[in-house]
Amino acid sequence: xxxxxGLFDRLVDQAWPAPGRVTAxxxxxxxxxxxxxxxxxxxxxxxxxxxxxxxxxxxxxSAVERxxxxxxxxxxxCVFSIGVSSVGVPSVGVSSVGPGAVxxxxxxxDSRGYRMVDxxxxxxxxxxxxxxxxxxxxPEPSERWLRTWWRVDGGRHRDDDxxxxxxxxxxxxxxxxxxxxxxxxxxxxxxxxxxxxxxxLGVYCMAVEPRARxxxxxxxxxxxxxxxxxERGAExxxxxxxxxxxxxxxxxxxxxxxxxxxxxxxxxP
Numbered sequence: 001x002x003x004x005x006g007l008f009d010r011l012v013d014q015a016w017p018a019p020g021r022v023t024a025x026x027x028x029x030x031x032x033x034x035x036x037x038x039x040x041x042x043x044x045x046x047x048x049x050x051x052x053x054x055x056x057x058x059x060x061x062s063a064v065e066r067x068x069x070x071x072x073x074x075x076x077x078c079v080f081s082i083g084v085s086s087v088g089v090p091s092v093g094v095s096s097v098g099p100g101a102v103x104x105x106x107x108x109x110d111s112r113g114y115r116m117v118d119x120x121x122x123x124x125x126x127x128x129x130x131x132x133x134x135x136x137x138x139p140e141p142s143e144r145w146l147r148t149w150w151r152v153d154g155g156r157h158r159d160d161d162x163x164x165x166x167x168x169x170x171x172x173x174x175x176x177x178x179x180x181x182x183x184x185x186x187x188x189x190x191x192x193x194x195x196x197x198x199x200x201l202g203v204y205c206m207a208v209e210p211r212a213r214x215x216x217x218x219x220x221x222x223x224x225x226x227x228x229x230x231e232r233g234a235e236x237x238x239x240x241x242x243x244x245x246x247x248x249x250x251x252x253x254x255x256x257x258x259x260x261x262x263x264x265x266x267x268x269p
Contacts, residue, residue, distance in 0.1 A: 008122050008238065008261055009083065013043055015195040015202040017175035019168070022070070027063060029070050035168040037118065037265050041079040042067045044102045060104045064112065068268065080114070082106050083122075083263020106266065114266035119243045123257035126236055127201060131226035137179040137194065145182045146170065148189045152207035173205070181224045188212030194225040201229030203239040206248065218251050 018030035018039035026045035034040055064080075071078040082105065110116070138145075150166055179194045188209030195202040203225055208218045229237065238260070241248050 009043060009081070009263075011197055011200060011202060011238065012038065012240065015176060015178075015197060015204065016172060019171045019175065024066070027067070029067060031071070031074055031076060032172055033163055033165065033168040034076055035165050035172065037079050037267075038081070039168075039172050040076060041081045041265060043081050044105060060102060060108045063102070063105075064108060071268075078268040080105070080109055080266045081263060082109075082116075082266055083120075083261065109266040113269040115269070117265050117267050119264045120240050120262065121243055121249070121259050122238060122240055122261040122263070123249075123252050124236055124238045124260040125252075125256040125258070127226050127230045127234055128223075128256070129230065131223045131230060133224040133227040134220040135181060135183045135224055137181050137224060137228040139177070139179065141170065141173055141180045141193070142182060144189070145180050145191050148182070148191045148209060149205050149207045152209060153205070178204075179225065179228050181221050181228070183217060183221055183224065185212045185215055185217045187215070188217075190217035190221045192221040192225050194229050196229055196232045196234050199233065199235045201225065201234035201237040203237055206239070213247075218248075219255065222251070222255055 013028070013030075016036070016038050018032045020031040022029045028043040030039050030041055030043065032039035067080070068078045141149075146166060146169070150169070173193060176195060179196075181192045181194070183190050188211045190208040190212060191205060192203060192207070193205040195204065203222065206218060206221065208221070226237065237257075239252065239257070240263075241252060243249075243262075
C-alpha cells in the first residue's frame with residue numbers, strides 16, 4: 001500500500017482552502033486575514049523526501065526566516081502547522097511517522113521561542129451504511145448557519161482593515177464544494193460542514209449552541225453528514241478535534257471515531 005505520511009495534511013488543506021496562498025520550494029504560505037490558524041499558517045513540504053529536495057538538511061533556519069518575512073509583509077504573526085503524525089489508518093496504509101514533515105523544524109521553532117498551541121487529534125471512522133439524515137444538507141452556508149457557527153467557534157477572530165472576519169470565513173468555506181447541515185432543536189441550533197474528497201468525508205465546523213447541548217443535536221448533525229457523504233461515494237470520515245475538547249471527543253468516539261494522527265501549531269513570539 002501507498003505509505004503517505006502527508007495524507008491528512010493535504011486533505012485538510014484542500015478542504016479548508018486559504019483564499020491567499022503562495023507555494024515556494026514545496027512550502028505553502030497560507031493567509032486569510034488571520035481567520036483560523038489552519039488558513040493562516042505555513043504548511044511544510046508533504047513528506048521527508050520532498051522536504052529534503054525542497055530544503056537541504058541544515059537549511060531549516062532559512063526556511064523559517066523566509067516564512068517570517070512573508071507574514072510580516074501581511075501584518076500577520078508567523079504560524080507553522082506541525083504534523084500530521086499518522087498512527088495506522090485502515091485502508092489507506094499510512095505508516096507511523098514523527099510529527100513535522102521537515103526534520104528539525106519543530107525543534108528550530110521551539111528554540112526561537114515559538115509557542116506550541118492547539119494540540120489536535122485527527123480521528124477517522126468508517127461511514128455507517130445505515131446513517132439516517134435528520135435534515136437537509138445545503139450546498140451553501142445560510143446566514144443562520146454562519147451565525148450559529150460564528151457564535152460558537154468563529155467570533156474570536158477580528159475584522160481586518162478591509163474585510164470582515166466572517167467574510168473571510170465564508171470565502172474559506174465556499175472555496176471548495178461542500179455540504180452544510182443545519183438542525184434546529186428545542187433550545188438552539190447545531191451545524192456542521194462536510195467535504196467529500198474521493199472516498200473520504202471531511203467533517204468540519206461542528207458546532208452546537210451552548211443551550212442546546214447534551215440533547216443529541218451534535219450526533220444528529222454528524223449522522224446527517226454521514227448519510228450525505230455516503231450518498232456521494234465516501235466510505236470513511238475524518239475530522240480534527242483539539243485534545244482538550246473532551247465533550248466533542250466523547251461524541252466522536254461513540255460514533256466510531258478513533259485517533260489516526262496528531263498535529264499542533266507553532267506561533268511566533
